[in-house]
Amino acid sequence: MLLQRGLQRNISHRTFPNLSKLPVTFSKEPLKANKLLKCQFQLSKQVGYNFRSFSTSVPRDNAVVPSPAETTRTSNTVAYWLIGTSGLVFGIVVLGGLTRLTESGLSITEWKPVTGTLPPMNQKEWEEEFSKYKESPEFKQLNSHINLDEFKFIFFMEWVHRLWGRAIGVVFIAPAIYFAVRKRTSSHVNKRLLYLTSILGLQGFIGWWMVKSGLDQEQLDERRSKPTVSQYRLTTHLGAAFFLYMGMLYTGLDILKENKWVKNPDSALKLFKRLNSSSLNSMRKFSIIMLAASFITAMSGGMVAGLDAGWIYNTFPKMGETWIPSNRELFDDNFARREDKSDLWWRNLLENPTTVQLIHRIFAISTFTGVVALHMVAIKKKQIMPRNAQMNVHTLMGVVTLQLCLGICTLWYYVPVHLASTHQAGALALVTSALILVNQLRKPRANIKNIINNVSIKQAGVNNPSISKKILTETAKLASK
Numbered sequence: 001m002l003l004q005r006g007l008q009r010n011i012s013h014r015t016f017p018n019l020s021k022l023p024v025t026f027s028k029e030p031l032k033a034n035k036l037l038k039c040q041f042q043l044s045k046q047v048g049y050n051f052r053s054f055s056t057s058v059p060r061d062n063a064v065v066p067s068p069a070e071t072t073r074t075s076n077t078v079a080y081w082l083i084g085t086s087g088l089v090f091g092i093v094v095l096g097g098l099t100r101l102t103e104s105g106l107s108i109t110e111w112k113p114v115t116g117t118l119p120p121m122n123q124k125e126w127e128e129e130f131s132k133y134k135e136s137p138e139f140k141q142l143n144s145h146i147n148l149d150e151f152k153f154i155f156f157m158e159w160v161h162r163l164w165g166r167a168i169g170v171v172f173i174a175p176a177i178y179f180a181v182r183k184r185t186s187s188h189v190n191k192r193l194l195y196l197t198s199i200l201g202l203q204g205f206i207g208w209w210m211v212k213s214g215l216d217q218e219q220l221d222e223r224r225s226k227p228t229v230s231q232y233r234l235t236t237h238l239g240a241a242f243f244l245y246m247g248m249l250y251t252g253l254d255i256l257k258e259n260k261w262v263k264n265p266d267s268a269l270k271l272f273k274r275l276n277s278s279s280l281n282s283m284r285k286f287s288i289i290m291l292a293a294s295f296i297t298a299m300s301g302g303m304v305a306g307l308d309a310g311w312i313y314n315t316f317p318k319m320g321e322t323w324i325p326s327n328r329e330l331f332d333d334n335f336a337r338r339e340d341k342s343d344l345w346w347r348n349l350l351e352n353p354t355t356v357q358l359i360h361r362i363f364a365i366s367t368f369t370g371v372v373a374l375h376m377v378a379i380k381k382k383q384i385m386p387r388n389a390q391m392n393v394h395t396l397m398g399v400v401t402l403q404l405c406l407g408i409c410t411l412w413y414y415v416p417v418h419l420a421s422t423h424q425a426g427a428l429a430l431v432t433s434a435l436i437l438v439n440q441l442r443k444p445r446a447n448i449k450n451i452i453n454n455v456s457i458k459q460a461g462v463n464n465p466s467i468s469k470k471i472l473t474e475t476a477k478l479a480s481k
């Protein structure tokens, strides 16, 4: 059964229409994987065709194996749409940073997903909107001096941010439904689209949940904070945006890559040989670790931004006069809320601006050092690394260096809007580069490997009918053993 299924997947009837006419007696008993491998090995030797990649993807006996047409259904159009939408997410993250840096994020005090699409249309509506803002803690405590024109600016920043979010919703969900209904996407891609839709929907709620933390005086009192959003919620919002961005980009890249393989099966088989090589395993793991490190460093940056921790210790590499502030400052009693001070540690790690900035520095330097090490290992393994991955490691090295410099300048110059915003975009660029590397080094999926083999056999058969005949004869012999 296993062999039969494997053969059907690799040497399909479409490729060799005469297969069904051959006197093949397939085994009724499931073949053990090692027997299957042995058969393929013999077959490879006899017909001179390499079945190796087929052998690594033995299907489970009860597994539902998608057909080749199903697996490769997703066209490049879907990939371009996903990558384009990830570009919109990149844009909204930068805009969100600008909204925060210009202190505009709390200017719209309501969440009206549909009716809020339109801004105030006349003087009366503007004044109504302004009077709602005047009730907010931010106006009362920080902005009581601003006039209607200044309010219009901060309103506009937040309104564009929300409108952009709605636009992403439409640009993503409508085509996703269209592609799925018209069966333009494989079930594998549909699953991913479903996850991405959930994150997108969730992101709208997280956004409002975050804004609420800066509008509600009770919450501000509890946090003993001036009117700003909670750093936890800001980082959750940033993290969800990063996930959405990475998911869209990765899926788009996957589709392009697999379609390219199907088009050029011979070069794909050569690449698979490299990708399946065990000496690339360490690089593969290392690149995943660096992607995780870049993401974690970015999230710790979100905590710095949320606590305005970039406004203190504006020196680098030292923090003030010393390399590391004193323990008393890093683990300050004032941040503990419980009487017995049992929350002293974690509250300082997440709520004390000094400690949070130190953590961001440590993560940033570790990520930088990690990428330098990855770069060195990649140079050493130049011979086995795929060419595009080799190039990308250099890009990654450049981006992390730039990002480190941007972070330091943001700190030195007291968080000017242009530097802080570029530093945020740099974090996305770093994650992008690391994600692309992970994608380039990833082993091909079992289904795709089989399809490529199939296409390659087909091409070999088309070019040389005697090979196809030989494959069929030997296959039949082996299958009936």
Ligand code: HEM
Pocket: 097, 100, 101, 238, 294, 297, 298, 299, 300, 301, 302, 304, 305, 306, 308, 309, 310, 311, 316, 360, 361, 363, 364, 365, 367, 368, 400, 403, 404, 405, 406, 407, 408, 409, 410, 411, 415, 420, 421, 423, 424, 426, 427, 430
């Ligand atoms: C791998 C390196 C780094 C990454 C991935 C990274 C990432 C980030 C991110 C995502 C933010 C949040 C931006 C926002 O939400 O507006 C941030 C903020 C910040 N980072 Fe970094 N960072 C890195 C290195 C550094 C370094 C070396 C420093 C300085 C020592 C630094 C200083 C800052 C400061 C001061 C902020 C707050 C800016 C603000 O208030 O908007 N970063 N970082």
